[in-house]
Amino acid sequence: MTRFLVTGTAGFIGFHLARRLLADGHAVVGFDAITDYYDPRLKRARHALLEQFAGFRPVIARLEDEAALRKAADLAAPEVVIHLAAQAGVRYSIEAPHAYIGHNVVGSFNLLEVVRGVRPRHLLLASTSSVYGGGPTPFRETDRVDWPITLYAATKKAMEAMAHSYAHLWRIPTTCFRFFTVYGPWGRPDMALFKFVDAMLAGRPVELYGQGDMRRDFTYVDDLVEAVVRLVDRAPRQGAPVMVEDGADSLSPVAPWRAVNIAGGMPVGLQDFVAAIEHATGRRAERILLPMQPGDIRETHADHRLLAALTGYRPATPVAEGVRHFVDWYLDYSGAHAARAS
Numbered sequence: 001m002t003r004f005l006v007t008g009t010a011g012f013i014g015f016h017l018a019r020r021l022l023a024d025g026h027a028v029v030g031f032d033a034i035t036d037y038y039d040p041r042l043k044r045a046r047h048a049l050l051e052q053f054a055g056f057r058p059v060i061a062r063l064e065d066e067a068a069l070r071k072a073a074d075l076a077a078p079e080v081v082i083h084l085a086a087q088a089g090v091r092y093s094i095e096a097p098h099a100y101i102g103h104n105v106v107g108s109f110n111l112l113e114v115v116r117g118v119r120p121r122h123l124l125l126a127s128t129s130s131v132y133g134g135g136p137t138p139f140r141e142t143d144r145v146d147w148p149i150t151l152y153a154a155t156k157k158a159m160e161a162m163a164h165s166y167a168h169l170w171r172i173p174t175t176c177f178r179f180f181t182v183y184g185p186w187g188r189p190d191m192a193l194f195k196f197v198d199a200m201l202a203g204r205p206v207e208l209y210g211q212g213d214m215r216r217d218f219t220y221v222d223d224l225v226e227a228v229v230r231l232v233d234r235a236p237r238q239g240a241p242v243m244v245e246d247g248a249d250s251l252s253p254v255a256p257w258r259a260v261n262i263a264g265g266m267p268v269g270l271q272d273f274v275a276a277i278e279h280a281t282g283r284r285a286e287r288i289l290l291p292m293q294p295g296d297i298r299e300t301h302a303d304h305r306l307l308a309a310l311t312g313y314r315p316a317t318p319v320a321e322g323v324r325h326f327v328d329w330y331l332d333y334s335g336a337h338a339a340r341a342s
């Protein structure tokens with residue numbers, strides 16, 4: 001049994017990760033403010049499921065409240081800290097930039113300050129494929145990530161850099177995950193899959209940006225959780241790079257810090273993604289093709305070799321299968337929701 005402090009447990013990814021850790025018999029203190037970026041009822045429903053496990057203790061507070069974070073850390077006495085809470089979303093960062101500085105920069109800084117006193121054996125933080133900007137694909141962890149094209153990416157890059165300095169100064173083994181378009185049951189209402197299924201089942205058209213000519217390295221959430229769980233026991237040791245076939249380790253030369261892509265390296269076109277939804281819902285999508293949005297990039301594609309070298313694992317759930325699981329959950333959840341509301 002390992003003691004974990006996980007931030008963002010009422011969120012999409014944090015919920016799935018915490019549920020897996022609890023099912024495996026670990027103790028989890030889950031820190032989340034249940035922000036209203038999207039329907040808080042969905043977040044509460046996720047937490048309610050986690051609360052069925054005896055090993056789960058929720059703390060509802062903001063990352064900006066350093067004293068509350070410190071209390072949560074005291075409660076958890078964590079051996080491993082996993083930081084997922086953040087203001088997510090690329091497009092919203094153009095509308096509401098302040099939220100990203102508060103949650104992602106100040107919030108992550110507070111977390112680092114608390115973790116410095118706790119000295120876990122491993123700190124793992126959620127970064128994003130967006131740090132690669134519009135660079136050449138496949139994105140490799142050793143690529144330069146110096147030209148973010150959205151404030152969301154800039155705040156995640158700032159978190160990676162701050163964490164590197166703490167890893168160096170306080171010798172905290174640190175892994176920064178770079179997640180790529182994660183999808184699955186209990187997913188986020190602001191993301192394409194949720195929006196498309198919602199629209200198609202209600203007979204509304206779906207809006208495809210970039211004239212539908214975009215590709216994403218979609219990652220099924222259970223695959224991501226498997227990768228993360230395996231990485232927990234792969235804390236970086238300074239000066240101990242792993243062998244990566246035809247690739248390179250991103251291990252820092254001065255600190256026990258590395259970045260790792262979490263994705264299968266198999267991008268799928270947006271039109272094929274919609275076709276998978278059509279198949280799973282049995283509805284035809286009326287497509288409205290729109291130009292690229294500010295901050296969008298045409299393709300994300302991960303180099304998955306470092307993850308494979310570290311864990312022996314490559315995310316591989318086919319989109320058709322993952323989308324089917326989402327649609328099953330959506331029908332169940334929205335049905336239960338409608339029944340409760342009436």
Ligand SMILES: NC(=O)c1ccc[n+]([C@@H]2O[C@H](COP(=O)([O-])OP(=O)(O)OC[C@H]3O[C@@H](n4cnc5c(N)ncnc54)[C@H](O)[C@@H]3O)[C@@H](O)[C@H]2O)c1
Binds near residue numbers: 010033083
């Ligand atoms: N879902 C993806 O495709 C994806 C891709 C790349 C990176 N990420 C990153 O992965 C992490 C998890 O993403 P998600 O999809 O689960 O998002 P999410 O929005 O569902 O979850 C984030 C959670 O953090 C909480 N939170 C936000 N700000 C907070 C604050 N200031 N204090 C306390 N709690 C706060 C929210 O209430 C929410 O429950 C985030 O860091 C996100 O940036 C996600």
